[in-house]
Amino acid sequence: MKFLEYLESRIYDIIYYILFLFLIIFILAAAGTKGFYIFLFSAISAGAFLLFLFFSFRKAEKESEKIRTLADSIEEAYYISEVLPKPRRLQDQAMYYALQKACLAMNNRLSAQEQDHQEYQEYIETFAHEIKIPISALSLTFDNENNFALKKETDRISQLVEQMLYYARSENPEKDSFIRETFLDEIVHNVILKYRRYLMEHNVKLDIDINNVIIYTDIKWLTFILSQIIQNSIKYFDKSEKILSVQTLVRPSSVTLIMEDNGCGIPAADLPRIFEKGFTGSDRSRANATGMGLYLARKLALRLGLDLTAESAEGEYTRILLHFPKGTVHRFE
Amino acid sequence: MRIAIIEDDDRTRQELAKLLIRYGYDTVQPDHFEDMAAELTGIPADLILMDINLPYENGYELCRRIRDTSRVPVIFVTSRDTSEDELKSIRAGGIDFIAKPYDPLILLEKIRRALHLTDPENYRELTRKDCTLDLHMSVIKYKGRETELTRNEFRILYYFFMNNGRILSKEELLEKLWNDRYYLDENILLVNMTRLKHKLRDIGITHLLRNIRGEGWIL
Numbered sequence: 001m002k003f004l005e006y007l008e009s010r011i012y013d014i015i016y017y018i019l020f021l022f023l024i025i026f027i028l029a030a031a032g033t034k035g036f037y038i039f040l041f042s043a044i045s046a047g048a049f050l051l052f053l054f055f056s057f058r059k060a061e062k063e064s065e066k067i068r069t070l071a072d073s074i075e076e077a078y079y080i081s082e083v084l085p086k087p088r089r090l091q092d093q094a095m096y097y098a099l100q101k102a103c104l105a106m107n108n109r110l111s112a113q114e115q116d117h118q119e120y121q122e123y124i125e126t127f128a129h130e131i132k133i134p135i136s137a138l139s140l141t142f143d144n145e146n147n148f149a150l151k152k153e154t155d156r157i158s159q160l161v162e163q164m165l166y167y168a169r170s171e172n173p174e175k176d177s178f179i180r181e182t183f184l185d186e187i188v189h190n191v192i193l194k195y196r197r198y199l200m201e202h203n204v205k206l207d208i209d210i211n212n213v214i215i216y217t218d219i220k221w222l223t224f225i226l227s228q229i230i231q232n233s234i235k236y237f238d239k240s241e242k243i244l245s246v247q248t249l250v251r252p253s254s255v256t257l258i259m260e261d262n263g264c265g266i267p268a269a270d271l272p273r274i275f276e277k278g279f280t281g282s283d284r285s286r287a288n289a290t291g292m293g294l295y296l297a298r299k300l301a302l303r304l305g306l307d308l309t310a311e312s313a314e315g316e317y318t319r320i321l322l323h324f325p326k327g328t329v330h331r332f333e
Numbered sequence: 334m335r336i337a338i339i340e341d342d343d344r345t346r347q348e349l350a351k352l353l354i355r356y357g358y359d360t361v362q363p364d365h366f367e368d369m370a371a372e373l374t375g376i377p378a379d380l381i382l383m384d385i386n387l388p389y390e391n392g393y394e395l396c397r398r399i400r401d402t403s404r405v406p407v408i409f410v411t412s413r414d415t416s417e418d419e420l421k422s423i424r425a426g427g428i429d430f431i432a433k434p435y436d437p438l439i440l441l442e443k444i445r446r447a448l449h450l451t452d453p454e455n456y457r458e459l460t461r462k463d464c465t466l467d468l469h470m471s472v473i474k475y476k477g478r479e480t481e482l483t484r485n486e487f488r489i490l491y492y493f494f495m496n497n498g499r500i501l502s503k504e505e506l507l508e509k510l511w512n513d514r515y516y517l518d519e520n521i522l523l524v525n526m527t528r529l530k531h532k533l534r535d536i537g538i539t540h541l542l543r544n545i546r547g548e549g550w551i552l
Contacts, residue, residue: 129412129413130412132412132433132434133342133433134342135433135434136342136412136433136434137348139434140345140434140437141344143348143352144351144355158434176415177416178419178420189514190439192516193439193511196438196508199516200507200511200518203518203519203520204518205518208516220416
């Protein structure tokens with residue numbers, strides 16, 4: 001089949017050859033050559049031509065295959081023009097030229113885009129830092145005035161700015177992570193302190209039982225992850241007796257931090273989707289959700305080499321599990 | 334204890350001073366940023382809270398220059414919170430680092446730590462108004478009689494012993510308790526206060542804690 005296609009692509013050569021053959025046959029016949037010799041000549045000539053066509057087909061096939069493998073093996077396909085063998089045929093050279101042009105245009109576009117993206121990211125970073133100055137002034141003022149209502153609004157602004165900042169950073173967090181030895185219980189304690197006003201306001205009963213585990217991680221990132229989880233717990237409490245428990249499960253090769261609340265839970269149909277970007281739940285219209293919190297939490301957790309999973313029964317509980325594999329844990333006591 | 338606040342945002346500076354004064358610290362707020370290092374050498378301070386983005390000269394450089402002449406501890410207070418900033422602050426000779434917007438509770442804790450004002454763990458007992466609180470046994474003694482306290486009751490009483498003569502409000506007690514990982518809610522705190530008063534009365538202590546309506550309690 002492929003050979004037929006190839007023949008089709010060389011149709012002019014073939015027509016030319018046939019016409020030429022006829023011409024020779026005509027001349028031979030006119031010169032009085034015997035029919036047998038004319039036939040013999042034609043058969044040999046046609047056979048040789050077919051053989052020639054077949055071998056050039058095989059060669060073309062081999063070369064095409066080489067180019068295809070090359071194209072498939074290269075990760076960033078827009079560099080393909082750099083590695084292709086330079087063609088000798090006129091038409092192929094034009095194609096090659098066109099491809100080079102296309103790749104160059106693509107590369108230029110890409111680096112311009114990357115540059116823009118980086119500048120944008122730097123702007124976001126600067127913006128977040130600048131806006132934290134007035135936020136901080138407000139926050140401190142409301143603290144001093146014991147104005148919890150406005151303090152809460154300020155906290156909300158601060159949390160949203162934080163989320164934006166971490167979203168911008170989540171593209172390449174390696175740039176900003178600082179792995180240090182730290183105590184898991186201390187990080188949890190600080191996150192609880194951060195949200196103490198909310199927990200006290202809702203009369204949340206805390207049940208904290210954390211083994212004395214040393215972990216190696218970035219404190220800031222882990223704090224952000226735990227903050228997202230605790231914010232969700234606070235947001236989705238729906239019973240009069242509210243319980244938030246934080247426990248550790250220590251296994252020989254890993255530690256799991258289990259954060260469980262007895263809030264409204266997550267419908268089974270939604271559970272597999274809660275870590276998706278922008279997912280705000282099928283029936284949670286009352287909450288002002290961005291759908292970014294858990295998405296970012298999981299993304300950052302994976303970047304830190306941790307895993308974040310969830311279990312829930314609707315109306316009963318939500319349990320978020322953060323797994324620290326062996327490499328991130330030092331010692332159990 | 335005097336704390337120098339170096340911060341170019343006026344509002345933040347004033348509110349920070351207000352907060353620190355409320356917690357019993359003296360503050361100075363130098364604001365001539367053209368020649369801050371020179372101004373600082375003329376001001377005796379036990380601790381410096383230093384912003385990083387300052388006019389004329391950033392906080393790191395300032396800190397390095399101060400280091401030439403003095404060993405006063407510096408805590409960096411900044412809206413930039415990248416690990417690079419944290420590293421720079423350590424290199425510049427800062428002893429701690431806190432990101433804006435900060436939680437007063439955490440800021441105050443860091444200040445206490447920097448000034449080595451941690452609670453006197455090595456004391457065995459504290460005595461106020463003839464009542465003795467045994468820190469190891471969780472027991473309160475008065476005129477030969479004594480009663481045992483629960484974990485929570487002991488902790489609450491401990492704060493009153495440590496804050497002699499200051500009114501402690503319900504909110505402040507809760508914050509202190511949470512800071513020390515006793516996550517009680519308001520109801521449980523009130524139950525504990527009532528039980529504590531009964532226990533104290535049982536061994537004849539009626540003069541120790543005074544209720545100030547609408548404000549809190551005082552030792």
